Amino acid sequence: MIIMKIRDIVSKLELEVIVEADLDRNISGGYVGDLLSNVMARAEEDNLWITIQGHQNVVAVALLAGVSAVVIVEGFEVEEAAVERAEEKGVNILRTPKAAYELIKKLSDIGV
């Protein structure tokens, strides 16, 4: 089984890199969620976290859950405070204009 890295999906799916922390992080599955309390409880280490939330609390939750990247869908805004925190703490933030459903189909196509 090939383990995909963040770098791989960025190039294959043309994702925008908003914060580059470590694109060599491995990807192990994914979690879709906009309720932070859910994500805190359910997302797993190295998951891709897919969400529309772009505020700074997202960075805290990303760190807690140990996700490999936060992928903001539907081109939602990522707040400056979130970018700063992510840069400071080393959290990958990517973005796509696609909606979550579409993105996940594509991820599945490429073997994530």
Next chain:
Amino acid sequence: MAGGKRLYSCDLHIHSCLSPCADILMTPGNIIKKAHELKLDIISITDHNSAGNVEVACKMLGDDELIIIPGMEVESSEEIHLLCYFETLEGLQEWEAVVFEALPNRENDEEIFGYQLLIDESDEYCAREERLLAAATNMSVEDIVKKVHQLNGIVIPSHVDRPYNSIIGQLGFIPPELNISVLEISRNTLPEKFFSEYPNLKGYSYIIGSDSHYLDDMQAMIKIGADWLLKITNYLIGR
């Protein structure tokens, strides 16, 4: 205090160092001092899901003319922030017990979320709150309004203009059967602008809160009349 025409200068949404996102300098003593500098008449320390620094703040006041309304900012299961105000400290503390039961059993991670510091009467750090306060309770907005009303408190949805953690942001609308009549608007917008974007909300009264996390955030946010002050369980009249 005079009734009727006198207006009180207020900031009813301030976080102390107990809230993990707030600056560690936001001690009750510093908040009170800043309130004096700004010539505020009334403040409320509304920490996330807790009231641990409110009693000590009230004790520090002594004979001070500054009024502290016992309050808290609770987070519903829908991740909506709601300001809760009580007439008495006891009412607030009863509510705090309910909220603590409803919080998930998760420990704070100071590196990630920040410090949650309890302060003593000499305005010194005396303990840390271990439970993570930056979390959603298992109570819905409806549950919260019902329970706070049962304890003679009032609920005002926080910063309804914000896209995050606001009743409008999370639900897209305000459930009409929800028993509230006052909204909080943040500093990020102006009331006129907000109500022109949401004309169907014009029936609500509003307050403006600073949502201070740093001493420099504090401002005289609004002026309210004595009626509301004297009857805290009634709603704001007019704008």
